[in-house]
Amino acid sequence: MTQDRSEMSEDDDDQQSSPLDLPSTAIASSSTPNKSRNCISSSVTLKSQTFPDHVLENVLENVLQFLDSRCDRNAASLVCKSWWRVEALTRSEVFIGNCYALSPARLTQRFKRVRSLVLKGKPRFADFNLMPPDWGANFAPWVSTMAKAYPWLEKVDLKRMFVTDDDLALLADSFPGFKELILVCCEGFGTSGIAIVTNKCRKLKVLDLIESEVTDDEVDWISCFPEDVTCLESLAFDCVEAPINFKALEGLVARSPFLKKLRLNRFVSLVELHRLLLGAPQLTSLGTGSFSHDEEPRSEQEPDYAAAFRACKSVVCLSGFRELMPEYLPAIFPVCANLTSLNFSYANISPDMFKPIILNCHKLQVFWALDSICDEGLQAVAATCKELRELRIFPFDPREDSEGPVSELGLQAISEGCRKLESILYFCQRMTNAAVIAMSENCPELTVFRLCIMGRHRPDHVTGKPMDEGFGAIVKNCKKLTRLAVSGLLTDQAFRYMGEYGKLVRTLSVAFAGDSDMALRHVLEGCPRLQKLEIRDSPFGDVALRSGMHRYYNMRFVWMSACSLSKGCCKDIARVMPNLVVEVIGSDDDDDNRDYVETLYMYRSLDGPRNDAPKFVTIL
Amino acid sequence: MNLKETELCLGLPGGAETVECPSKSGVGNKRGFSETVGLKLNLQSNKQGPVDLNVNGAPKEKTFLKDPSKPPAKAQVVGWPPVRNYRKNVMANQKSGEAEEAMSSGGGTVAFVKVSMDGAPYLRKVDLKMYKSYKDLSDALAKMFSSFTMGSYGAQGMIDFMNESKVMDLLNSSEYVPSYEDKDGDWMLVGDVPWPMFVESCKRMRIMKGSEAIGLAPRAMEKFKNRS
Numbered sequence: 148m149t150q151d152r153s154e155m156s157e158d159d160d161d162q163q164s165s166p167l168d169l170p171s172t173a174i175a176s177s178s179t180p181n182k183s184r185n186c187i188s189s190s191v192t193l194k195s196q197t198f199p200d201h202v203l204e205n206v207l208e209n210v211l212q213f214l215d216s217r218c219d220r221n222a223a224s225l226v227c228k229s230w231w232r233v234e235a236l237t238r239s240e241v242f243i244g245n246c247y248a249l250s251p252a253r254l255t256q257r258f259k260r261v262r263s264l265v266l267k268g269k270p271r272f273a274d275f276n277l278m279p280p281d282w283g284a285n286f287a288p289w290v291s292t293m294a295k296a297y298p299w300l301e302k303v304d305l306k307r308m309f310v311t312d313d314d315l316a317l318l319a320d321s322f323p324g325f326k327e328l329i330l331v332c333c334e335g336f337g338t339s340g341i342a343i344v345t346n347k348c349r350k351l352k353v354l355d356l357i358e359s360e361v362t363d364d365e366v367d368w369i370s371c372f373p374e375d376v377t378c379l380e381s382l383a384f385d386c387v388e389a390p391i392n393f394k395a396l397e398g399l400v401a402r403s404p405f406l407k408k409l410r411l412n413r414f415v416s417l418v419e420l421h422r423l424l425l426g427a428p429q430l431t432s433l434g435t436g437s438f439s440h441d442e443e444p445r446s447e448q449e450p451d452y453a454a455a456f457r458a459c460k461s462v463v464c465l466s467g468f469r470e471l472m473p474e475y476l477p478a479i480f481p482v483c484a485n486l487t488s489l490n491f492s493y494a495n496i497s498p499d500m501f502k503p504i505i506l507n508c509h510k511l512q513v514f515w516a517l518d519s520i521c522d523e524g525l526q527a528v529a530a531t532c533k534e535l536r537e538l539r540i541f542p543f544d545p546r547e548d549s550e551g552p553v554s555e556l557g558l559q560a561i562s563e564g565c566r567k568l569e570s571i572l573y574f575c576q577r578m579t580n581a582a583v584i585a586m587s588e589n590c591p592e593l594t595v596f597r598l599c600i601m602g603r604h605r606p607d608h609v610t611g612k613p614m615d616e617g618f619g620a621i622v623k624n625c626k627k628l629t630r631l632a633v634s635g636l637l638t639d640q641a642f643r644y645m646g647e648y649g650k651l652v653r654t655l656s657v658a659f660a661g662d663s664d665m666a667l668r669h670v671l672e673g674c675p676r677l678q679k680l681e682i683r684d685s686p687f688g689d690v691a692l693r694s695g696m697h698r699y700y701n702m703r704f705v706w707m708s709a710c711s712l713s714k715g716c717c718k719d720i721a722r723v724m725p726n727l728v729v730e731v732i733g734s735d736d737d738d739d740n741r742d743y744v745e746t747l748y749m750y751r752s753l754d755g756p757r758n759d760a761p762k763f764v765t766i767l
Numbered sequence: 768m769n770l771k772e773t774e775l776c777l778g779l780p781g782g783a784e785t786v787e788c789p790s791k792s793g794v795g796n797k798r799g800f801s802e803t804v805g806l807k808l809n810l811q812s813n814k815q816g817p818v819d820l821n822v823n824g825a826p827k828e829k830t831f832l833k834d835p836s837k838p839p840a841k842a843q844v845v846g847w848p849p850v851r852n853y854r855k856n857v858m859a860n861q862k863s864g865e866a867e868e869a870m871s872s873g874g875g876t877v878a879f880v881k882v883s884m885d886g887a888p889y890l891r892k893v894d895l896k897m898y899k900s901y902k903d904l905s906d907a908l909a910k911m912f913s914s915f916t917m918g919s920y921g922a923q924g925m926i927d928f929m930n931e932s933k934v935m936d937l938l939n940s941s942e943y944v945p946s947y948e949d950k951d952g953d954w955m956l957v958g959d960v961p962w963p964m965f966v967e968s969c970k971r972m973r974i975m976k977g978s979e980a981i982g983l984a985p986r987a988m989e990k991f992k993n994r995s
Contacts, residue, residue, distance in 0.1 A: 274853075275846025332853070339890065357852045364890050366880070385855065411822070413860075470861055493857055523818075542859070545850040572847060601848040683846075 151754070166725040170458075183441025193340040207233040217242050232679055236260060241565055243267065244703050246308065247285055247728065250672060250754040251292035263302035263327075264293070271747055272681050273307065274332065278746065282762050286310040294321035302327035302353075303521075309333070312340030319347035326378075327353035338389055346371035355383040363389035370395040370679035378402040383410035383432045385467065389413040400427050410434025413469035416441055417452065421685030424455040432488075433459070440474060452478035464513075464600030466490035473500050483507035487534075489631050491516040492541050494712075498523040506531055511617075518574060518606035536567070537595075539572040547602050551576025552614035555583075555609075562586035570595035577608040583617030587601035587624035596621050597632035603659040605635040613637055622650075629676075632656035642666035646673025654679040681706040689716035692747075696720060699727055700751050708746040714767075717744055721767035728752045729767040730760070868985075878966055884912050884974040895966045901958055905945075908974070947972045 201220060211234055214220050224234040240263040254261075254658035266285025270674065271317070287307045293300055300322045311331050318325065323350045338361060345354065346369050369392050372379075377399070384391075386559040391414055400423055407430060412421065415436030424430075440593050456462075462482045471494040474657060486508050491501075492515040497589065505511075511532040516524070518540050528535070538561060540553055555576050559582040561568065568590040578600050580757045586593070598618075606613055622628060629651050633641065636661035646669035653676050661667065667687040670677070671694050688711035699705065699720075714731065721729040732746040883890035891911045898904045945957040949968040957965070957972065 162867070274851045275849050276852065277846045315946075333852075358851070360853070362892065363882075426839065469857065493861070494863075541854065542850065545848050545855065547844070547848065574850075599848055602845070603847065658849070 160667055165675035171215075190498075202351065204229060204233050205365065206239055207235055211237045212250065222551075227727050239263060240265070240302075244663045245750050246289070247757050248703075248750060248752050251289045253754060254289075255296035259296075259336075260299075262299060263304070264289075264300070265304040266308060268307045268309070268637075269307035270681065270704060271307075272683065272706055277683065278748075279761075279763055281309075282732070282764065283757065283761070284308045284758050285759060286314045290314050291316050294318075295473070298322065299324055301325060302329075304329040304331075305333055306331040306432060308407040309335040310340075311335050312337060312343070315340035316343045319343045319374070322348075323352055326350050327355075329353065329357070330354045330359050332342075332359060334360035337364040338366045338368045338387065338574045339364040339690055341387075342366045342368035342371040345369070346373070349373055352378045353381040354379070355381055356386055356411075357383060359386050361387045361389070363387075367392045367395065369399060371587040372399050375402070377403045378405060380405045381432075382406065382410065383434065385410045385412050385436075385469070387412050393397070397422060404429075408431065408432035410462075411436035411467065413437040417472075417475060418450060421455045422740060424459055426460045429461060430459055431461045432464035433462050433467070435465065437470040438494075439470045453481055458480040460485070462486070466515075468494035470495070472499075476500060476504060478487050479504065484509065486511055488513040489515070491519075492539065495519045496524075497521075498527075502527045508535055509530060513528040514538045515541070515545045517541055518551070519543045521552040521558040522554055522560070525553060526560040526564075529560040532565060533567070534584065535561075535565040535568055537570065539569040540574055541572075542574040542601065542740035544600070545574070549576070549601075551601070552603040555579040555581070559585050560583045562589040566590060567592055569593060569628045572597040572599075572632075574599045574601060576601055576613065577605070578611045578617070579607045580612065580614060580620075582611075583614070584620040587617075591625065592627060593625040593629050595630040596625065596627050597630070597656070598634055599632065600635040604636045605634075613641070615641040615644070619648070622648040626651075628652055633660055634658060635660075639664050639666040642669040646670045649674045649677075649678050655679065655681070657682040657685055659684045661685045661687065664694075666686055667691035668694045671698065678703045680704070682707040682708070682710060684713055684739055689713055692716055692720065697722065699749065702751070703748040704748065706746075706748050708749075709743075710744075710746055712744040713742045714744055715742060717747060717749075718767045720749075726753070728749055731767060732763045733765070734764055777948045878969075880947075880969055880971045882908060882911075882972040882974065884908075885976045886914055893972075895969060899964055901965075912974075941976050943976060945972060 149329070188192065208708055209229065211220075211223060212228075214223060214234075214237075217238075217240075220238055220682070224231045235257050236259055237585055238258050239260060240318060241258055242263050242265045242266050243254070246266050246268045266286075268286075268291065269278070269282060272278065273282065278545070280590075284307060286305060294317055299320065301324055302328070303318065303325075308330075310330060315336055328348075328351070339355075341356070341361070345351065370394075372472050379399075382403075389412075391412065393415065400409070400509045406738075409430055409432070411423075411434050413436055415423075417436075417438055417440055419435055421440070421451070424433075456479055459482060463485055464686045465479065465486055467480065468476075468491060473496060476496070483504060484507050487509055487510055487603060489508060490513075496519055497515060498521045501516075501524045505524070505527050508514075509531060512526075512534050514532065514535060514537070516539070525540070528538075538598070540557070542549070543552075544550070553573075555575075558575075558578070560571060561562075562578075562582070566589060568586075569592050571586075571593070572595075575598075578598065581600065586596075594640070599613070607617070615638055617633075618633050618637065618641050622631065628649065631645070631649065631652055632655070633645075633656070639662045642661055642665070645655070648671075649655075652674050655670065655674070655677060657680075665686055666689050670680070671691070677737060678701075679696070683706075687707065692712060693716065694706070716733060719729065728751075729749045730745070731744050732748060733741075760766055833841065878895040879892050880895060881890050881892055891908075893904070893911070895904070900968060946954050946971045947957050947965070948954055948971050950970060954973075960968070
C-alpha cells in the first residue's frame with residue numbers, strides 16, 4: 148500500500164539507528180555490530196592474504212550496492228577498514244536525523260557518491276513555540292557544500308529546516324539532474340524560491356511542500372514550469388498560502404502524463420477542481436483544495452462533481468477539504484470504496500454528515516479527522532474500517548477546557564473494531580484507564596501510541612485515579628511499541644512501567660507528568676532502545692539527568708524544558724561528555740547568573756558545538 | 768433585581784457561554800481574557816501535587832468561577848495542548864474566513880512589508896520597525912538587493928545587482944523611484960512624510976523604474992529629487 152508521505156507517522160525511521168559513523172573506540176556503543184566484526188573480520192584478513200585487495204573491494208562493491216537499509220549499512224561499515232571504504236563509496240542515500248550531529252564537510256568527505264539526502268533539523272517541540280524562532284537548522288551550509296561535492300544529487304528531503312530562497316536558487320543551479328524536493332515543516336522561503344526550482348529543475352519529478360510556511364512573494368511559480376511535457380509525478384502545495392494561476396495549473400496538469408499525486412491549496416475552488424479532475428483521471432492521490440465556492444454558485448449550471456470523482460477510478464488517497472461546504476461532501480461517494488487513506492482533519496464535519504461517507508470506506512487504512520465527528524463518528528469508523536492501520540483525531544478547539552466531543556467511548560470502539568491498528572494519535576478531554584487497557588489488549592500491532600488528554604494532570608474521569616495503569620498496560624501488552632506520548636495525571640509508577648516494559652520504545656514524549664526524579668530514572672535506566680526523549684513541565688532534576696549519562700551518546704537527543712535542572716549539573720555533563728553538545732536555551736530576559744535551566748537540548752555530535760547558535764542559546 | 772447579573776466573576780459579560788462555543792477569537796492567536804481564566808487556577812507547580820478542579824468531571828460547571836478572589840495562575844500555557852502552529856493557522860484562517868498573514872498577529876511590534884524592485888528576480892521582506900530613518904532603510908535595501916546573481920531569469924532589463932554601491936547609486940538617482948502603497952491603497956512616493964508616519968502607513972514598497980513613475984505627482988517627484 149502506498150501512503151502519502153505526510154500520512155506516515157513521524158517515527159518513520161523505525162529501524163534501530165546506530166550512530167552514523169562514530170568510531171566505536173571513542174564512544175561506547177551498545178549496538179550489535181561488534182559481534183559481526185569479531186567473526187567476519189578475521190575471515191576477511193585471512194582471505195586478503197590470498198587475494199589481491201582490489202579484487203576483493205570490487206566484489207564488495209558489487210555486493211554492497213544491494214544493501215539499502217541504512218541500519219545494515221551502518222553495521223557493514225564497522226566490519227573493517229576495507230568494508231568501511233567500500234560502503235562509503237556505495238551509499239547513495241544518506242539519512243541524517245540531526246543536522247547538528249555532524250558537519251556538511253564530514254558528510255562529503257566520507258560519502259562520495261550521494262544522490263539523495265534526508266536531513267532533519269529542529270527538535271519537534273519547536274513546533275509548539277517552546278523555543279524562540281531563528282534557533283538554527285539552516286540548510287545553507289549543506290547546500291553550498293553539496294553543490295561542490297555532489298553535482299549528481301537528485302533528491303533532498305528536509306524536515307524542520309530553515310531554507311531560504313537563496314538556498315533554493317543554489318540548489319536549482321547546482322544539480323542539473325535534480326528530481327525530488329520534499330520540504331516538511333520547513334520555513335524561510337517563499338514562492339519566489341519555488342519558482343526558481345520549477346523553472347530550472349527540468350527533471351523534476353517530485354515537488355512536495357508539506358506543512359511548511361511559504362511566504363507569498365506574488366510570483367506565479369506554476370507558470371515557471373517549462374513549456375514542454377514534464378516528468379512530474381507528485382506536486383503538493385496545499386500549505387502554500389497564496390493564490391495560484393489556475394489556467395497555468397490546468398495546462399501543467401495536462402502536460403504531465405506521469406502525475407499521480409496532486410495536492411491543491413485552498414485557493415483552488417470546487418469548480419476548478421472539477422475541471423482538473425476531468426483532465427487527470429490517472430491521479431492516485433488528491434488533495435482537494437478548498438472544496439467550496441467563492442460566490443453563490445449558479446444552480447442551473449452547477450457542475451456534476453460526483454461525475455468528476457467517478458472518473459477518478461484510481462484515487463486511493465484523499466485529503467484537503469480546507470474550507471469545506473458540507474453539502475458538497477457526497478460528491479466523493481464514488482471514490483470512497485477505493486480509499487486507503489482519507490484526511491478530513493481540516494474539515495469541521497458533524498457525525499450526521501460523516502457517517503454516510505465512512506460507511507463506504509471499507510478499505511481505509513489511514514484516517515485523520517477532527518474530533519467534530521464525535522464518539523458517534525468513531526463508532527462508525529470502528530464498524531466499517533476493519534483494515535485501519537493509522538488513526539489521528541485532532542481537536543477542533545484545541546484548548547484545555549473546551550467541550551470534548553470525543554472520549555474513552557470512541558477509543559474503546561476503535562479498539563474493538565480496528566484490530567489491526569498500528570498507530571494512533573488521539574486528542575480528547577476525558578479518558579479512562581479501562582479504555583486504554585482495552586486498546587492495549589485488542590490492538591497488539593500498535594507501534595505508535597500517542598494520547599493527549601488536553602487538561603493537564605487530568606485523571607481517569609470515572610475512577611478519579613491516575614492514568615498509570617492505562618499507559619502501563621500499553622507498554623506491557625503492545626510488544627511492538629516504538630513510540631509513546633503520555634498525558635493526564637501520571638505518577639512515578641507509570642514511568643516504572645515504561646522503564647520495565649518499554650523494550651522497543653525509541654521515542655518518548657512526556658508533559659506535565661511524574662512526581663519525582665525517580666520517574667525519569669526509571670526511563671533512563673530502562674528502555675534499552677530509547678533514542679529521542681522530549682520532556683516538558685515535569686518535576687525532574689539533576690539527579691535524574693545524571694542517571695542517564697551512560698547512554699546519552701547512544702541517543703539522538705534529549706529535550707527537557709521547564710523541569711528542575713540546574714546549570715551546574717548541565718555544565719558537569721558537558722565537561723564529562725565532550726561529544727555531547729549541551730544547549731541551554733533561555734528566554735530574552737535571562738541573566739547569566741541564574742542557575743535555573745529553562746530549556747535543555749542536548750545531542751551527540753561528531754564535530755563539536757555549532758558555530759551558528761543565536762544569542763539566546765548557550766552551549767556549555 | 769437580578770443578583771446574578773451583579774455577581775462578581777472572572778470573565779467577560781455574559782461570559783458563561785463563551786467558553787463553550789468554538790473559539791471566536793481564533794485559535795492559535797493570543798488568548799482572549801475569557802479563555803485565559805478558563806485554565807485551571809491552581810496548577811501552578813507540579814511539585815505541590817495536582818489538585819484538579821474537575822476530578823469528578825463535572826463538565827458543564829464553569830469551575831473557574833468557584834474562587835474569584837484567587838488570581839489566575841499561569842494564565843497562558845505555551846504550546847499546550849500540543850497542536851502545531853501550522854494546523855492552528857489553517858483553522859484560524861477558516862474561521863476568520865479570509866487570508867491572514869501569519870506575521871500580522873504580532874501587532875505593533877513588527878511591521879513587515881514586501882519590497883519589490885523592478886528587474887530583481889524576487890522580492891524581499893523588511894521589518895520597517897528595525898530602521899530609524901529613510902537612510903537606514905535605503906542602506907538596508909541596497910544590501911538586500913545586491914545579493915542577487917545575474918542569473919538567466921528571463922526578466923527584461925536586469926541590472927547588475929552584485930554591486931552594492933551601484934545599487935545604492937541607483938536608489939539615490941532619479942533612475943529608480945521608490946514608492947509605497949499606503950493604508951488607503953494609494954501609491955505614494957517614499958520620503959514625503961515623516962518617518963514614523965511612513966512606518967505606520969506603509970503596506971508594501973515597490974522600487975520602480977523612473978519611466979514607470981510618470982503617473983505619480985510631478986511636484987512630489989521634484990520634491991523627492993531635491994531631498995538629499
